[in-house]
Amino acid sequence: MNGAGKERRVLLLGANGQLGSEFRTLLQDKCELHALTRAEADLSKPEQLRKIVADLEPSIILNAAAYTAVDKAESEPELAELVNTKTPAVLAAEAARYGGLLVHYSTDYVFDGSKASPWIEEDATGPLNVYGKTKLAGEQVIASQGGAYLIFRTSWVFAPHGKNFLLTILRLARERDRLTIVADQKGAPTSALAIARATAQVLDRVSGPEGTNSRSPDWSGIYHLTCAGETTWHGFAEAIVEEAADLLDGRRPEVAPIPSSQFPTPARRPANSVLDNGKLRHQFGVALPHWRQALVEAMAGLRFGQEVARP
Ligand SMILES: NC(=O)C1=CN([C@@H]2O[C@H](COP(=O)(O)OP(=O)(O)OC[C@H]3O[C@@H](n4cnc5c(N)ncnc54)[C@H](OP(=O)(O)O)[C@@H]3O)[C@@H](O)[C@H]2O)C=CC1
Numbered sequence: 001m002n003g004a005g006k007e008r009r010v011l012l013l014g015a016n017g018q019l020g021s022e023f024r025t026l027l028q029d030k031c032e033l034h035a036l037t038r039a040e041a042d043l044s045k046p047e048q049l050r051k052i053v054a055d056l057e058p059s060i061i062l063n064a065a066a067y068t069a070v071d072k073a074e075s076e077p078e079l080a081e082l083v084n085t086k087t088p089a090v091l092a093a094e095a096a097r098y099g100g101l102l103v104h105y106s107t108d109y110v111f112d113g114s115k116a117s118p119w120i121e122e123d124a125t126g127p128l129n130v131y132g133k134t135k136l137a138g139e140q141v142i143a144s145q146g147g148a149y150l151i152f153r154t155s156w157v158f159a160p161h162g163k164n165f166l167l168t169i170l171r172l173a174r175e176r177d178r179l180t181i182v183a184d185q186k187g188a189p190t191s192a193l194a195i196a197r198a199t200a201q202v203l204d205r206v207s208g209p210e211g212t213n214s215r216s217p218d219w220s221g222i223y224h225l226t227c228a229g230e231t232t233w234h235g236f237a238e239a240i241v242e243e244a245a246d247l248l249d250g251r252r253p254e255v256a257p258i259p260s261s262q263f264p265t266p267a268r269r270p271a272n273s274v275l276d277n278g279k280l281r282h283q284f285g286v287a288l289p290h291w292r293q294a295l296v297e298a299m300a301g302l303r304f305g306q307e308v309a310r311p
């Protein structure tokens with residue numbers, strides 16, 4: 001957000017997550033930012049969240065909190081539903097009541113993966129797992145509250161911090177000589193930093209005269225927001241190992257492609273979850289960098305973090 005956003009009161013939820021951490025850094029000087037972690041705002045407690053929002057009446061609620069443990073969600077469906085569906089409905093209802101904007105994130109896992117080309121916003125959904133089902137239901141309950149909202153569906157999020165595929169692969173690459181990674185699921189790795197920057201750009205675009213004051217502006221809706229390009233989890237792992245040669249002290253483990261059938265997981269995942277970003281580009285003129293460029297930037301962030309941490 002540019003300087004004009006300084007008067008905006010922003011409530012950031014999930015401030016310790018991958019995306020939440022990027023927002024904290026990006027927005028701290030640009031608006032009146034209230035960044036709350038799980039300890040301060042627990043989305044498994046809808047009434048706590050209702051009170052926080054009612055007391056603060058933020059002009060923008062940035063919901064970066066979510067239940068994101070895809071496999072664990074299969075055995076904790078109620079908790080996943082509470083965090084990903086029921087409490088977002090409360091946030092949207094509160095925002096609609098006093099005229100605030102809810103910015104929320106959803107996932108490529110709302111699709112079943114059966115389409116050959118990139119998915120557009122109007123395509124039929126069909127989540128294959130509990131996480132995807134609770135995120136899809138979250139989209140639907142937010143849209144039904146009648147207020148201003150932006151739902152950004154993103155995918156395969158990585159950052160130099162937090163829990164993600166990039167850091168998992170770096171750990172495995174240090175421990176093993178051979179990694180086996182599924183090569184029949186494709187998508188678009190997307191950095192949390194690129195998502196945060198793109199979100200800020202969109203918020204600048206919607207802060208015009210009609211801006212967030214309109215109860216149900218015509219830009220309210222769902223947008224696909226991912227890095228450009230596509231790859232498989234195997235391709236992503238190969239790129240990580242290639243880009244991280246120095247971080248691995250010259251180690252170069254083999255990265256072998258395998259079918260999903262050889263990596264059984266509690267949750268099923270879509271075969272193709274690449275998202276078409278045309279609507280975001282046309283409506284707001286916003287486009288994200290290629291995933292490989294975002295990966296290089298995240299690696300630089302990782303190296304910088306290690307430098308700072310070194311005594
Ligand atoms: N990660 C990914 O690959 C993708 C993510 N998304 C979506 O993007 C958004 C941001 O995800 P991302 O930053 O990657 O996720 P992270 O898992 O990195 O962060 C999620 C944050 O939510 C917090 N959280 C979990 N449960 C609760 C709760 N009950 N109350 C309050 N906070 C809670 C976590 O807290 P704590 O730090 O204490 O664990 C964490 O800080 C989410 O909506 C997610 O569904 C979409 C596609 C891909």
Ligand SMILES: Cc1cn([C@H]2C[C@H](O)[C@@H](COP(=O)(O)OP(=O)(O)O[C@H]3O[C@@H](C)C(=O)[C@@H](O)[C@H]3O)O2)c(=O)[nH]c1=O
Binds near residue numbers: 070108157233263265
């Ligand atoms: C660690 C590992 C994973 N895999 C596979 C399993 C899976 O099919 C794929 C990705 O595994 P992960 O469990 O890291 O990623 P996953 O939890 O599926 O990531 C998803 O998270 C949620 C929150 C989203 O919204 C999605 O966009 C997506 O990013 O890689 C291997 O093949 N070999 C391995 O060694």
